Amino acid sequence: QVQLVESGGGLVQAGEALTLSCAISGNIASINVMGWYREVPGKEREMVAIIRAGGSMYYSDYVKDRFTLLRNNAKNTMHLQMHTLKPEDTAVYYCKADTFGGVHTYWGQGTQVTVSS
Numbered sequence: 001q002v003q004l005v006e007s008g009g010g011l012v013q014a015g016e017a018l019t020l021s022c023a024i025s026g027n028i029a030s031i032n033v034m035g036w037y038r039e040v041p042g043k044e045r046e047m048v049a050i051i052r053a054g055g056s057m058y059y060s061d062y063v064k065d066r067f068t069l070l071r072n073n074a075k076n077t078m079h080l081q082m083h084t085l086k087p088e089d090t091a092v093y094y095c096k097a098d099t100f101g102g103v104h105t106y107w108g109q110g111t112q113v114t115v116s117s
Helices: none
Strands: 002-007 010-013 018-026 031-039 046-052 057-059 067-072 077-082 091-099 105-107 111-116
Touching: 002 091, 002 105, 018 031, 018 091, 018 111, 031 067, 031 077, 046 067, 046 077, 057 067
Parallel strands: 010 111
Antiparallel strands: 002 018, 018 077, 031 046, 031 091, 046 057, 067 077, 091 105, 091 111
16 A cells, blocks of 8 residues: 655745645555646646656656656655646646556545646
């Protein structure tokens, strides 16, 4: 089992920055891929950024020049630094973990990010 708890969401104005955090606990050694996803009402949940166990990272095209994913293995945390936020970044942001072999997928409870224009 893996437990994920997000924090750091809130209301900001367009152009401002915000950092989300994901606290990771449980069977951390079983995790292969971790990432941030977001969801808005009426749309499918979409990938924002992911990091694989080997350290390679991938970003969606609409955030890759503005967001940075950081993983702190010593503190068992993962962060999403978001800069130059836009109203279209408004969503519930989720932390996700996939175990090796794709056996299990875990999600956090989500944290709301609202960007006002």
